[in-house]
Amino acid sequence: MEWLYLHMPISGVDIFWPGLVILGLGVGILGGFYGMGGAWMITPGLNILGFPMAFAIGTDIAHIAGKSIVSTMRHARFGNVDYKLGVAMILGTIAGFEVGAQMIMWFERIGKVDLYVRIIYLLILAFIAYLVYLDFKKLKSKKEVGSAKVDKLETGITWYKTLHKIKIPPVMHFKEAMITCSVWLPLGVGFFTGWIAGILGIGGGLIRMPALIYFVGCPTHVAVGTDLFEVMISGLYGAFTYTWKGRTELIGALVMLLGASLGAQFGAVATKYFKGMQIRILFASAVACAAISILLKLIARIYHIVVLDHASSVVILGGVFVIMMVILIKTIAGMRQEVRMKKQQLT
């Protein structure tokens, strides 16, 4: 069975390559569907497959650079990428990221960095999780109570409508996102999300996607595509910097990319068969599964219960598997229906 193992020339480890392809495929689907790089899922996965942690991070980012190009290309063809909005966000993100990084250095000097980072992370993530729930709840009540028909692009939370009223020049129209607002809004949101990402040391796709929907007013599909455009830019930059620091296994990244490109393509196409709210609910479901898994792991470590440790792996793997199956089944059904309708129109 030696042929199932591939030698990594830099780190010197032999890796089970089908595992890399499967991992890439799975995360590719979720990344293309949610509009994230997904480093928080891949890096531990690579580590489990045998990559030393130092190489796992660099290899992961190199693969994200390639994968996000695939999904951005696909989303762009659907009209899901607003480049003008993406560029405005990037400018804000870079500035915010720098401020965040400086703040971390300041916290390090006063010696409370871990405490502050944990508090901020907790607050932000709790806020994001709560947003999806609140959005769902508000939309449901709008549909139940509203006498007029609710617009199909309407979300439950409409804070962006208030923010759009602030017309500080220059005011710009973003065609794909179908919004007109002050350029300072995406710049500000980019700055804010970049600041958080800089403090937390993450790519930030996880924060940007909901921020684009609830604060900027992007339709979910455009938020996913535009976010991936930003992930692509940061992924390319990250691939260079991490490689320069000697932390990338190109062979491993390329093998992963084989699965990830297919997954990213599929994940991006899948968004065509899902409504915005459905994408957001699946996003929240993935977060909930991972959360339960972490909670089980924490309990297992505190009370030394081995069974719970195994259960945590089952919950996360099972949860991601179920979500992927939902995406696969609904997408394949949608594709089949579309082809059938096309044939009927021809005859």
Add this chain to the structure above:
Amino acid sequence: MKKLFALVSSSLGALTFFPQIVWAKGKAETLVVVAYTKGVTGLNLYWANLYNDNMFLFTILTGCIMPIAGLVLGWIGDWLIRLTGIDVSKRELAEH
């Protein structure tokens, strides 16, 4: 009950990313690693030697190969998707 559910789900969502705090915020320091070339042949040997001898070229090649591979695989994937017969030029926007 609803508020409790919101509170629990928010807390669980936050807890999800606890481990990430540990590994994600560390800065990438330059590694002093020498690729072990004994018993390594062919392309692997070339790549390992390049890593050991010329990090600049190694970085440029890696930084270029990944996006190019992404572009090529993206085109191939796009072609495969088109073969299924679905319309990949447009989608309908709807939030609910």
